[in-house]
Amino acid sequence: MLISRQRLERPKAEVRPFALTALRHPAVSTLLTDHRALLADLLDGLGSPLHIVLPEIFEENVGELRRAFAEAGGTVDILFAKKANKADCFVTSAAGLGVGVDVASAPELVKALAGGVPGRRIGISGPEKDDALHALAVQHGCLVAVDSLSELRRLARSARDARRQAVVLLRSRTTGQPGSRFGLSADERRAAVGLCGELADHLVLRGFAFHLNGYSPAERATAASEMIEHCLDARRRGSLAAELVNIGGGLPVRYVEPRLWDEFLAQNEPDHYHAAKVFEGFYPYGGQPADQAVRAFMAHPVGGGESLSAKANRCGIRFVVEPGRALLDQAGFTMYRVQQVDDRRGSDGYAIVTVAGSSFSLSEQWFNSDYLPDPLLMSAEAGADEPFPACVAGSTCLESDMVTWRKIGFPRPVHRGDHLVYLNTAGYQMDSNESPFHDARLPSKVVLRLGDGLGGQLGGDGTLPRWRLDGIH
Numbered sequence: 298m299l300i301s302r303q304r305l306e307r308p309k310a311e312v313r314p315f316a317l318t319a320l321r322h323p324a325v326s327t328l329l330t331d332h333r334a335l336l337a338d339l340l341d342g343l344g345s346p347l348h349i350v351l352p353e354i355f356e357e358n359v360g361e362l363r364r365a366f367a368e369a370g371g372t373v374d375i376l377f378a379k380k381a382n383k384a385d386c387f388v389t390s391a392a393g394l395g396v397g398v399d400v401a402s403a404p405e406l407v408k409a410l411a412g413g414v415p416g417r418r419i420g421i422s423g424p425e426k427d428d429a430l431h432a433l434a435v436q437h438g439c440l441v442a443v444d445s446l447s448e449l450r451r452l453a454r455s456a457r458d459a460r461r462q463a464v465v466l467l468r469s470r471t472t473g474q475p476g477s478r479f480g481l482s483a484d485e486r487r488a489a490v491g492l493c494g495e496l497a498d499h500l501v502l503r504g505f506a507f508h509l510n511g512y513s514p515a516e517r518a519t520a521a522s523e524m525i526e527h528c529l530d531a532r533r534r535g536s537l538a539a540e541l542v543n544i545g546g547g548l549p550v551r552y553v554e555p556r557l558w559d560e561f562l563a564q565n566e567p568d569h570y571h572a573a574k575v576f577e578g579f580y581p582y583g584g585q586p587a588d589q590a591v592r593a594f595m596a597h598p599v600g601g602g603e604s605l606s607a608k609a610n611r612c613g614i615r616f617v618v619e620p621g622r623a624l625l626d627q628a629g630f631t632m633y634r635v636q637q638v639d640d641r642r643g644s645d646g647y648a649i650v651t652v653a654g655s656s657f658s659l660s661e662q663w664f665n666s667d668y669l670p671d672p673l674l675m676s677a678e679a680g681a682d683e684p685f686p687a688c689v690a691g692s693t694c695l696e697s698d699m700v701t702w703r704k705i706g707f708p709r710p711v712h713r714g715d716h717l718v719y720l721n722t723a724g725y726q727m728d729s730n731e732s733p734f735h736d737a738r739l740p741s742k743v744v745l746r747l748g749d750g751l752g753g754q755l756g757g758d759g760t761l762p763r764w765r766l767d768g769i770h
Contacts (some may be wrong), residue, residue, distance in 0.1 A: 314703070353626040365592060469527060561690075630721065632719075649688055
């Protein structure tokens, strides 16, 4: 039986990728324009993918966040959420700036201490922590957020055995998220406050914490106001040191211009993705910057027209904040080497670019999502401009191993040996989901410092940026 040529041929699909140009810090622009040869040498020598981390930008972000809280009238202790990036250089920077670290495991705590952060500036989070972590936290005077009555009793035993007092926050559920798996119910919280009073020789209640999903300043302010009331109640019941409210993280980062983001959301559809992939939601890539969110959060009215910052100051409350992504904004990027290009423009309307590495090194898919800012193309050889729509695949045997499902509008054809640069990946993208699948080695992290060139210009001597592999030094 003959099948007509017309039925065999698939019509060429029209693909019009939507641009989501990633914002760039001036120092990142300097690296990408003036030091491409250095970046290419690092990628070739250390392997693909390669993570570049920039502690100077982390340090700049700490200063900006401190200013935002001060201008908003709040008193705050900053704890860098270590889970957001495993690079040791960020812990070392935090120690030098007097910033604390939030950890949730014994290895993270050891790394924080080894990086120079004193125990009194380390917060311990995570549900139902084990006894080994409790013992280490008690020895170093860390601030332990407790999720349950059973954990509180175990922590008290660890403190008794060490002949010390454990410093405690009680993590409590909010009225807005009563079904959260984290935190104490209202009855459990009241019982825990009583237990802290009974075991005052072993437990010092310093305040309350909560866990929220999402980035709503209003919801976070309302929850913080509830915790202030819990502090006042605890003081009335004898825990006079209850003066801290841990508001968690949840400070957003802006990756692309809001205009582009709004246009993308209005036009987004399955045809923009390989295999018509459908995602239920995305990180708000064009949302508020962290400093604006801080000001909105602190200024939010929480009763009788009083702002959260005014209420906190009136009640003698100090905030603890645990930013991860916000302190890592622009503080790193990820490079892949192109391994192969399957040009399907004639049949499907777009190409599939396969890189050396996998999507495990760009972790947004852990959240059943796609990392949306456009990657940059660094071509090995000069070529003529020509729109080249393509998605980006990893080199594993998994059908789902797509580094970028979205069809990207590259400015010229992509070739084997070219490099793709994903900007602003330090916050959660680099290693939240890393894996040695196929016995592949885990990607290296290179610490780069520009010195006087942080603002976009090199120092007077014109020297190259200093680089080293990440690690405790």
